[in-house]
Amino acid sequence: MDVEKIGTAEDAGGGAGTGSVAGSGAADLTDGLGVFLRRFPTAQAGDLGGTGPLAGMRLGIKALIACAEAVPTAQSRVYDPDFCAGRDALVVERLRAAGARIAGVTTMAEHAVGRPDPALDFPIPRNPWDPARWPGASSCGTASAIALGEVDAGLGTDTSGSCRIPAAFCGITGLRPSFGLLPLDGILPGAPSLDVVGPMARTAAECRRLLDVMRGRAAGGAEDPASVDEAQVDLRGTVIGVPAELLAGGGSHDSDDSGDPVRVPDGARGWDERIAPGVGAAFAGALADLRAAGAEVRVVELPPVDDMVRVTMTIFVRELFDVHREDLVARWNDFGRSMRRTAASGALVDDAVYRAALERAGEYANRIDEVLAALGGPAGASARESRSVAIALPTWPQVAPPLVFKGGVPQNDWNLTGAYSATGHPALALPMGFAAPGQGAAADPRAAATEGMGLPVSLQLIGRHGGDDALLDLGQAYQALTDHHLRMPDRRAAAAGLARVEPMPDPDAEPVSEEELAAVPQILVDRLAELGIPAGLHDLVTIAGILS
Template structure:
């Protein structure tokens, strides 16, 4: 991405030609990475970017084609959340991050496929059919930001935005061999991100390299008065030259290398840790006793918030509406039964149950207490180390048809990614090797809140000394 930004200036590369070439590739692709391509409007934006380049605008994002997950509102461009409910919904306003990108003359190339309302880790729950993994089209790209990950990996855009509630940026980044950042909660405005679980959701960048991710992150972060959970101060400036890892301590959670971890994944991640050691970092083992309750706590808190957040899709004001000639209850039932897919319904029911009178204390409230303990574990860990490292996902990309009927096993695959969401801390996934089938493996790094500078700096240095992120499908 940054290479292209340079070539826009030093060579005769035009953002308009580049966009046309990319759109061509997108149309020819059968990865189903996009739900909607942004044709004419994107070309207008590219023309404008060309003009900006001629005027000497030195912002790295000018003219670059950014793919946007289809749960981020784009004015005038349909935003479906991969749901039948919003299949024809066109937002009247831009999300804060989209405004920022447009202001920088980046080009929104299209809206990417995802799990319905970001609930899932395969994109199989998309009402528009699953996206496919560029490394093996019969496998899932992961999810829920699977379309964004596939688009980046397959070169169908220069970089992408995803959203991460329990791993939805990092897990597909891992499965597709790219770098993806889940920023600190509150560092990127959620205004215009269609809510799944408000206290966990965060928009983040996905790209080929940590350096590209850092540049895109810099463009979208910052305080937004329209998001009351937006942080006033973010992380310190991010060093694009990487950082000296000597003197840095990397903690490794012992329990992350236990039962259920694929051998190839374990081998590659341990190799990645060795690379960090070679670069001068100290790697220490740690115990974080409450992390094993992460999945249980998450699958109460996230569905509870989702059950409330998705109540607005009632057929009254926008989106799908069925049976409106009969009575109100019938309209609600028909609309919501037809509009939502199975996974969304499952989570609405789980969440409704967890918040119900008589169960609130045992479920939602208890889960919130566990969340506090997990955050405390992580805080204490960071008093003894600068970063935490481990695998992003216990496995590599699996077949599109696998695990479709086994939600529990799918939920358990989120075990490594969920703690960062519960604690609100930043985490990224970057490629650290391949399994026996040649499928990419991701290494996850976590940092204390608002220390994306350390997180991305370490990742850049790692990538300056490895080639995994450069291998293409």
């Protein structure tokens, strides 16, 4: 390695990484859990002014989305203070016109990437079910605020799972709408080929209310599923596909081409080893609930999850680099380490690889369309027919992981959200039960008690492109059968957990070893030097890990 090409920049921002828990002893639990960047006093509880279909609804807005009270900073030192200054993003404008109140700007991962750097002076978002754990991807502050009841609903953005993963980890509902359904005016870009803005709420019905307003419709008067008798839910005619890949490792099923129903295991046995048994058991329970209401479940063959994830992440890091290229050169040390390292990895995705990833994403989208059409009828099926099909899988393969700062290295978990991002299909994350923090789970995760119920786990439903209403119909039906979405974290337990949280260790505290340096490809050093990006040794080692 030509070390001289690295430049003289040190790993500024590495610091001691104390990861202090702000406000852990304060009366306001939301400070300790890092829920808000800024609160607006005009929208506190009890202030129900305004008229319209969303009158009285308090919303949390992710710091990537403009609202008149605050320029979007993306929870970063690096942002444009003139971007939409004094005005709302179009979706926020529509929500406000419908009577909603903006309660505040919620925390996030910097520029919707990785995890917050504890060395920077921003709140560290924490999980309201267990403050020692991560609340999810970049829309985490909105999810935490909803779980705690601090807001009624809110907005996130989803590039590779940032509405769905926080919804899963915090026990709420989150929708990634069909790509292109909602306007992105007034929202900072991350990866434009993947970015969507999406509603997050306790229920699918509330997500629908926000979605209707944001796409220019009057908010629907859909019946609240909490008030629907289970006996009224009739899912006969609904067909749900389960990816065969989830059954790898010993699960058996009738895999013929006749189109006849196939058997899905009723418990955790047989699930791929990358899915925790507690998650598998809850998923099997969710399928059982849907079957009991009349739905048919079939195993379907889809493109490999890992291949779809690679396509999404290739597009993601290349476009992220393109969006932030100038600032990465000029203000490298002002970015948090997780964000700058992930973005810089996109510098090694050349044009040919990027174009191939976009083309492959289109091929995968077509294959998913074919599977959904085969489940529910031919292309061009009526709206009623299109409501009857979905693909089901867990939102995430594990419960919320411990909150540690990994410096930009992605988790090794199976990314079941990123797989269905580049294809453009709508995806809905719904609470489906609770599981123990380890590999085990309660004997029946659907019947967990409020005390000691464990951590939330989540069902993900994928629908036809443009079939967002059909997907929400199915989500509302499922939530009429279950009450997982009504459970809330214990605020006293969360406060007690905050008092026990230890500072996060800093992965850059130890010097880089010769072995780590040897693993850094020379092409990475050359490319960053060519661009003028002043990466330090820890940066290079971590970027190399991302690329591997």
